[in-house]
Amino acid sequence: MSKTILKVKNLKKSYPAKNGGGRVEAVRGVSFEVLEGEIFGLLGPNGAGKTTTLEMIEGLKKIDDGTAEIAGLDVQEQTDKIKSIIGVQLQSSSFFEYLNLAELLKYFASLYHQKIDPEKILTEVDLLPKKKAYVKNLSGGQKQRFSIASALVNKPKILFLDEPTTGLDPQARRNLWGLIGKIRDKGMTIVLTTHYMDEAEYLCDRTAIMDQGEIIAIDDPQKLIDGLLKKGFKKEMANKGANLEDVFLDLTGHELRE
Amino acid sequence: MEKMKEYLTTLVKITGYSMKMFFRDRAAIFFSLFLPLLIMLIFGILDFEGNLNVRLTIIDKADNQISEGFVSGLSKVDPVTVTEGDDKEAAIEAIENEDSDMLMILPKDFGALIGREDTIQEIPIYYKENTQSNVSQVGLTILKEYLDGYTHQVTGTPYLFELAENKVEAKDLKYIDYLIPGIVGMGIMFMSMFGVVGAIVSWRERGVMRRLLATPIRPSIVLVSQVITRLTIAIMQAAIIILLGIIFFDLTVIGNFLLIFLIIIMGAAIFLTFGFAISGVGNSQNTATAVANLFLMPQMFLSGTFFPRDTFPEYLKVITDYLPLTYLNDALRLVMVEGRGFVDIETPLIGLTVWIAISFFAATKLFKWE
Numbered sequence: 001m002s003k004t005i006l007k008v009k010n011l012k013k014s015y016p017a018k019n020g021g022g023r024v025e026a027v028r029g030v031s032f033e034v035l036e037g038e039i040f041g042l043l044g045p046n047g048a049g050k051t052t053t054l055e056m057i058e059g060l061k062k063i064d065d066g067t068a069e070i071a072g073l074d075v076q077e078q079t080d081k082i083k084s085i086i087g088v089q090l091q092s093s094s095f096f097e098y099l100n101l102a103e104l105l106k107y108f109a110s111l112y113h114q115k116i117d118p119e120k121i122l123t124e125v126d127l128l129p130k131k132k133a134y135v136k137n138l139s140g141g142q143k144q145r146f147s148i149a150s151a152l153v154n155k156p157k158i159l160f161l162d163e164p165t166t167g168l169d170p171q172a173r174r175n176l177w178g179l180i181g182k183i184r185d186k187g188m189t190i191v192l193t194t195h196y197m198d199e200a201e202y203l204c205d206r207t208a209i210m211d212q213g214e215i216i217a218i219d220d221p222q223k224l225i226d227g228l229l230k231k232g233f234k235k236e237m238a239n240k241g242a243n244l245e246d247v248f249l250d251l252t253g254h255e256l257r258e
Numbered sequence: 259m260e261k262m263k264e265y266l267t268t269l270v271k272i273t274g275y276s277m278k279m280f281f282r283d284r285a286a287i288f289f290s291l292f293l294p295l296l297i298m299l300i301f302g303i304l305d306f307e308g309n310l311n312v313r314l315t316i317i318d319k320a321d322n323q324i325s326e327g328f329v330s331g332l333s334k335v336d337p338v339t340v341t342e343g344d345d346k347e348a349a350i351e352a353i354e355n356e357d358s359d360m361l362m363i364l365p366k367d368f369g370a371l372i373g374r375e376d377t378i379q380e381i382p383i384y385y386k387e388n389t390q391s392n393v394s395q396v397g398l399t400i401l402k403e404y405l406d407g408y409t410h411q412v413t414g415t416p417y418l419f420e421l422a423e424n425k426v427e428a429k430d431l432k433y434i435d436y437l438i439p440g441i442v443g444m445g446i447m448f449m450s451m452f453g454v455v456g457a458i459v460s461w462r463e464r465g466v467m468r469r470l471l472a473t474p475i476r477p478s479i480v481l482v483s484q485v486i487t488r489l490t491i492a493i494m495q496a497a498i499i500i501l502l503g504i505i506f507f508d509l510t511v512i513g514n515f516l517l518i519f520l521i522i523i524m525g526a527a528i529f530l531t532f533g534f535a536i537s538g539v540g541n542s543q544n545t546a547t548a549v550a551n552l553f554l555m556p557q558m559f560l561s562g563t564f565f566p567r568d569t570f571p572e573y574l575k576v577i578t579d580y581l582p583l584t585y586l587n588d589a590l591r592l593v594m595v596e597g598r599g600f601v602d603i604e605t606p607l608i609g610l611t612v613w614i615a616i617s618f619f620a621a622t623k624l625f626k627w628e
Contacts, residue, residue, distance in 0.1 A: 060472055083474040090472065094464035098282035099275060110271040111475040113264045150469075 005158055005189050006034035006057070010066035013052050026052045028213040029066065034158070034191055039184050041200040041221075042193040044210035050193035051091055053210070054162055057191075058088050071157055084112055087151030089144075091162040095135045101146055102131040105153055112154040125149045125179060141172030141256060145179060152183075159183065161192040165199060170249060175256050177203055198245075201225075268475065273483040280491060286456075290449035290495055295502065298441045301564060302434050302507050311569055312338045312397040313359045315349045324369030328408055335404060337396065339568055353386050355596050356431045360385040360397045369412075379419040381405070387425035398423075431595060434507040439590035440563035442496045443525060447557065447583055449495055450526045451550050453488050454533030459546045462537075467627055477627060485530055492526035493519065500594075513593035517600060521593060524610040525586035531617035538624035557583040585609035 013027040027049040034040040042050045055061040057068045059079040068075040075082050095104050102118040109116040122128045125145040135143060144164055151159055164180065165173045180203060184190055194200055200207045201221045208218040217224060280286055314332070318325050333340040341358070343349045352358035361384040368379070383401065385394040398421065405419060461467045470477055496518075503509035511518075532553065539549050560567075560574070561583035567575055578584055589606035592598040600607075 058472055060468070080474045083472065088469075088472040090465060090469055092465050093469040094466055095469070096275075096279055096461075096466060098279040103275060103278070107272060107275050108473065110268050111470070111473040113268060 002035040002037055004033045005036045005071055006040075006191065007069040008032050008053075008057060008066070009068070011053060011056055011063060011068060012065035013049075013056060013061065014064060026213055027056070030210070030213070030215050031066075032208050032215060032218055034189060035206075036189050037184070037187055038205040039180065039190045039192065039203050041204035041207035042191070042210055043195070043197070043200040043204075043207050044193075045195055048210040049213040050210055051162055054160055054191070054193055058086060058160055059083050060088075084154060085157045087148075087154065087156035087159040089147045089151045089159070089161045089164060091166075093147065095146075095150070097134065097136060100132045100134055101127060101149075104135070104146075105150060108150050109153040114154055116153050121149050121152055124152070124183075139172070141168050141175060144168065144172075144176055148179065148183075156188075158189040158191065161190060163193055163195070165194065165196065170245060171252070171254060171256050173199070174249070174254060265479065269479055269483055269486075272479065273486050276483050276487040277490070280453075280487060286453060289452060290445065290491065291498065293448070294441050294445035294495070294499055297444075298438065298499065298503065298507075301437050301441075311566075312393055312400065313341070313357075313568055314338050314397065314401075315341050315343045315352065315358050315361045317343050317346060317349065317361070317363045318368075319366045320364050320368035320370075322369055324412060325364045327412070328364070328368075328405075331408055332401075332404055335400060338400060350384055350426055353384060353426045356386070359393045360401075362401065380422045381419055382422045382424060384424045384426050387427060432508070434503065434509055435595045436566070436591070437564065438499065438503040438507070438509050439594045440561075440587050442499050442522070442594075443561070443583055443587040443590050444558055444563045445495050445499060446492045446522060446525050446586070447529045447554060449492060450488050450529035451533045451536070451554055452547075453491070454484060454530050455537045455546050455550045456543075457484065458534065458537035459543050462626075462628060463541075463543060471627065481534065485527075488530050489523055489526050492522055496522050511594050512597035513595070514597075514599065517593050517603075518590065521586065521589045521603075521607075521610070524607070524614065525582070525589075528582050528586075528610065528613045528617050531614065531621045535617065535620035535624040538621075538626045557581050560584075562587050580609070582610070582613040585613065 009031050011027055011030045012025070014023040014025045016022075017024050030049070030053050032040075042053065044050050052061060056063045057070070057075060059075055059082050063076055070082055071085060073081055073085075096107070099107060101122060105116060105118040105121055109118075119128060119131065122131050125148055127142060127145055127149065130138065130142065130146075135146060138146060148159075148161065148164070151161075161180070165176050168176065177199070180190060180192070192203070204221055206219060207221050207224070208215045209224075210216070219227075316329055316332075318329055329340065329342065332338060343361075346361070346363065349358065349361040353361060363382045363384075365379070365381065368381070383398070385397060387394070402421060405421075409419075458467075461470075467477070470480055500509065500511060504511065533550070536549050536553065537546055540546055560570075560578045561581045562578075563583070567578055567584075570578065585606040589603050589610065592603045592606070
């Protein structure tokens with residue numbers, strides 16, 4: 001049994017409503033635990049509160065109520081310490097325009113008071129040939145891989161990825177799944193959000209399904225599926241053991257288009 | 259202590275990177291370096307010295323109806339700007355420093371001798387000599403003719419007078435000596451303001467700020483490094499403009515370089531800090547740039563960057579006295595060209611200091627990270 005690295009208890013967050021009075025409850029009492037070395041997924045539609053939950057844990061958003069603990073440190077009390085032991089890839093973050101990839105990694109490392117070998121990290125994410133390139137000249141998949149690279153400069157204990165594959169083409173998605181799996185295999189704990197079912201099914205050791213600010217189910221994806229089948233569920237369309245994506249990838253190949 | 263050392267090491271590193279970013283951004287280099295140089299070149303070659311204005315100080319010792327009529331009448335003559343004074347020494351010093359072109363002293367018995375053909379009234383005139391422009395010559399001609407016409411009109415009889423000419427050795431400033439400190443001031447203003455507004459707003463828009471907030475560093479370090487970078491660039495920019503002025507336009511800089519350095523830092527600080535404030539106004543690049551332009555453009559034309567503000571109507575002159583760029587331009591001019599020292603530029607220095615305080619206040623109220 002592995003150790004628990006992240007403990008989230010009854011996390012709540014509300015915003016003032018945009019039109020008119022009242023408040024919108026974005027996260028309404030979310031609790032879960034993440035074990036060391038696993039990939040944990042927060043699965044849910046847009047607006048389910050996945051990103052808000054993640055950003056509270058990362059110390060980017062104030063927690064209204066509840067607690068979050070990473071490696072025994074309380075997020076609200078030791079925000080700076082937390083930030084130095086986690087790696088963060090934000091949903092839509094960008095980087096400075098006129099620094100190349102190697103320089104950006106060194107820049108970020110200096111924010112953690114660390115010295116790094118940018119080439120080593122770039123090799124890990126398959127971007128070594130691009131070390132002198134600017135971010136704006138990268139493809140979507142390369143940008144996401146670089147974003148993950150930037151989250152690795154401080155050798156974090158846990159890596160948070162917010163919708164890492166949104167907007168990528170099938171080849172780039174598969175490639176990123178491979179990369180995320182590779183990072184986990186080196187012993188990293190990963191928490192990611194996604195609204196792609198296949199992604200959660202393929203990548204996550206355990207996944208929490210979120211809707212309207214609440215977690216409505218939490219388990220190994222395979223067990224969730226088994227549970228549903230036990231209830232006598234039958235798919236309307238017969239399962240053929242392959243789908244259109246498999247056809248597409250078979251026809252176009254797995255090579256990256258970048 | 260250890261923390262302090264870590265902070266400084268990081269600050270040095272990221273400041274180095276932000277310098278790198280500046281020099282790779284061609285648009286930034288164009289606007290902060292080539293644009294001021296281009297404007298300097300255009301104005302320097304056109305040489306607006308021909309734009310004639312005779313700045314005349316009159317000390318009216320007679321203080322009678324005839325002398326008053328003379329002064330108010332002369333004020334309406336087109337290329338002459340009349341200032342009434344009472345201190346002869348100060349008025350002569352103003353000519354030496356090129357703050358004034360001529361001084362005319364109306365004697366106590368001005369007008370009393372009109373009609374007496376046996377006496378010639380002597381009217382002392384001081385003007386700068388050794389000058390490359392013809393302001394003095396034009397001024398003398400205008401004065402003689404006007405005096406002649408005026409006395410004729412008042413009395414109907416010829417009035418015998420003689421202008422007792424005294425030449426004052428002036429610093430012999432050329433238009434370019436006036437222009438270049440203005441270009442330096444204007445360049446600092448644009449570079450500091452647009453540099454900061456452009457960077458901060460685009461970082462906020464593109465989520466760079468948010469990514470930085472996810473690291474353990476105090477995000478203010480990024481702002482501090484921006485300030486250091488921009489101050490350094492302001493100094494370099496001023497140095498390049500001054501150097502090219504010396505090489506190509508025969509600019510004479512006689513002031514103390516340390517003092518010039520101080521003034522540049524103070525001026526840049528004002529516009530940098532206002533830049534942080536304005537970056538918090540509105541959410542998009544467009545809004546922020548528009549507000550910045552609204553703040554900068556009037557100053558460019560109203561702060562005596564290209565031409566002295568002497569020709570402004572009085573109310574405008576009073577208002578524009580208080581603009582930050584006016585203080586910056588004035589201070590630069592007084593030190594660079596007139597070689598004034600610390601105590602002589604007290605007024606613009608106080609003005610700059612007050613503006614620094616105002617801009618800091620505005621920045622603390624308006625700046626936002628996200």
